[in-house]
Amino acid sequence: MTLSDSFALAFRTVRSNRLRTGITVAIIAFGIMALIGIITAIDAMNGSLRESFSTMGANGFTIAFKERIRFGNNNQSVKLKKGGRRQKKSNLDKPISLADAESFKQNFHYPGLVSISLAGRGSNEVHYKDIKTNPNVRLTGGDENYLAVNGFTVGSGRNFTPLDVYTGHNVCLLGIDVANKLFNNKPEKAVDKVIKVGAYPYRVIGVLKSKGTSAMMRSDNVVITTYNNVRRVGSNASSYVVGVLMNDVRLVDGGVNEATGTFRAIRKLHPTEDDNFVIEKSDKLAEKFISLLSSIQGAAAAIGLITLIGAAIGLMNIMLVAVSERTREVGLIKAIGGKRKNIRQQFLFESTIISLLGAFFGIVLGVLVGNGFALFLGTGFVVPWAWVIIGIVICTLVGLGAGIWPAVKASRLNPINALRYE
Structure with a gap:
């Protein structure tokens, strides 16, 4: 069995179990959608902030009053001269x-x-x-x-x-x-x-x-x-x-x-x-707000990763169930000359295909949701390409990670016992 045969068989299996595949893809897609959607919205907010705070250009600054909050007596405000007279x-x-x-x-x-x-x-x-x-x-x-x-x-x-x-x-x-x-x-x-x-x-x-x-x-x-x-x-x-x-x-x-x-x-x-005054460069004002948004970006990444961890657990559970359901199929493949690596490849391909399908739909939905917010802000269409690539890589790793144990378990099945499995 060649690598292409393993991939084709895995793809047919994924397509035949549409309900199970759809539920798993949806879980992964929502995790990626949350991640990409929030990142896209934050990129749009960054662009809007930079545009808003560029009113003076990079070669301007402002001087404004720095308010002081006094607790108790302020010794700097009122001092006593020699002889007990109050200073101005x-x-x-x-x-x-x-x-x-x-x-x-x-x-x-x-x-x-x-x-x-x-x-x-x-x-x-x-x-x-x-x-x-x-x-x-x-x-x-x-x-x-x-x-x-x-x-x-x-x-x-x-x-x-x-x-x-x-x-x-x-x-x-x-x-x-x-x-x-x-x-x-x-x-x-x-x-x-x-x-x-x-x-x-x-x-x-x-x-x-x-x-x-x-x-x-x-x-x-x-x-x-x-x-x-x-x-x-x-x-x-x-x-x-x-x-x-x-x-x-x-x-x-x-x-x-x-x-x-x-x-x-x-x-x-x-x-x-x-x-008792502050001097702010015009670009520094935008940077302060954007630094606040970066913390939101980190929180969004954490939420997306937590969701993907849950999706990986769900995907692994489904693949383990698939191993039990297809025990006789595994035995038949081994009986006609299939090797352990062919079994491992098939199950790894299945889990990776499901994970990448979730990544695809999640990225599309995330970009659309994020750019809906960008449309509200009046900024241009934003695609966070770096995070799109990161999302694809993460989902690939999720698919491989969730499929390794089921694939190894399936490849270790005894072909005679597998063919007798009911």
Whole structure:
């Protein structure tokens, strides 16, 4: 009996026991589907996060307030001078003020752009005549450099001028989603129109081009005004944020060092005091979230492997049952000249074929499930090829591992006793 004969006989046996094969294939397929599906979804989330956090590009960073939680008395905040007089309270616990941000903008002498921003209310309903948006539009205040630093581009109209920023007049720029909603997919008609953001009227001076909104960060569902306007109408944020866009990615590290020294001087921090602000590179924000997803990826792999171990036990049990059912068949093969290795090959082929069928259906289902989630996030079609190959290898090993003992047991049967078996 040749190797091809053993494979053909194994394939016919698998095809003839459809119910048993189908149940085993389903168990393996669900394990692989869980593994590949979660990995595919995580890859889609990684792509969405990278897209969302690339708004400033790799050559940008932000300066934000680092809040301190005080337990009991803070000895750094209040000190006593000689004679018992109280020293002036340190600004370690003060948010970044407008004076701090503007002073940094004036004193940061490095090749790049500096922008000041203040977050407004995150859930606003925007009206134009009798048309309104959902109450989920984000209001943000910036300056004349805010668009460039944060990767926005004006599609129609104009950007803010320093005069707009200084006066804090009710002028705004609309994200493309808001403009399309209010002006029936004709965003250019929004320029010079008066809309209402909540209870406040704003004149639209420009409409932004799309940034590729994703489910992780809806950058196009936004109304941008000046930070002085946000300060005047009210803001939930207690601290300003400074954004810096360097002219060259090679200047980022030097820019971070320069910004740290400049801002420490502005904040009047003592050399022994820690920074009360954080500087985050734009790509580092994405990496932090992606590192969190990697732990989920590890958990998904563990779940898939546990499921496959259960499937391997089930497959081995079925193969042992098959040995008992086909004892006479084994005896007949040996009687006509079949060798032990032919018996082992046939049973190993059967278990491997069943396992690989489970891998095939599991991979297809996993990719479809994962890309259903990717479609929800608005990312492209994702196929985790590395994990597909790993899944095939694992299922091959599962098939071989589950079939070894039944194959050895079948090959050791005495042909005379096997032919007499009822």
